[in-house]
Amino acid sequence: MTDLEFLDRAELLLKAVELACDRINDDGDADIDNQRVGGMITLTFENKSQIIINLQKPLHEVWLAARSGGYHFKFDGQHWADTKGQGEFFERLSKDASTQTGLALTFQA
Template sequence: MTDLEYLDRADQLLMAVEQCCDRINDDTDADIDAQRVGGMVTLVFANRSQIVINQQKPLHEIWLAARAGGFHYRFDAEKQVWLDTKGAGEFFANLSQYASEQSALALQFKALD
């Protein structure tokens, strides 16, 4: 993957996270504050816990930090998804799990259509 391809895919991922937060806030009692600064999105939940998602341009990875730990994701061109580099799953499924745990609500994040 070229640097430009990475940046395009990583930006799509961050936009999807932001749009999911907007949808979740409209459809549920969740109060997620999504703050984006450049290549980083910080999700702040009502209980003040946070999830931080950021681009790691030199490695062509997305990093996610949550109460559950820190995770690295790399884009799988064949499957068209971001996968954990240690085999622990797909980015949006994992984000949904970690956000649900931290907010105590069933939250669903997904890639843009």
């Protein structure tokens, strides 16, 4: 994957996260503050816990940091897959956001 291909794919992922936050805020009881600065999004929940998503351009990875730990994802041609085989990006984000808020939250591409 070239640098430009990575940036295009990563931008789609970040935009999907932002749109999912808007949808979740509009449709449910969650209040997610999503702050984007360049290639990093910080999700802050009502209980002040956070999830941070940022791009690692030299590695062509997206990193996710949550209470449960830190995860690295690479695009496998179809999905952003965990580099240690622990699942797909949006599954991980949904699981961690749900755990941290106590609400059933779903993020998807």
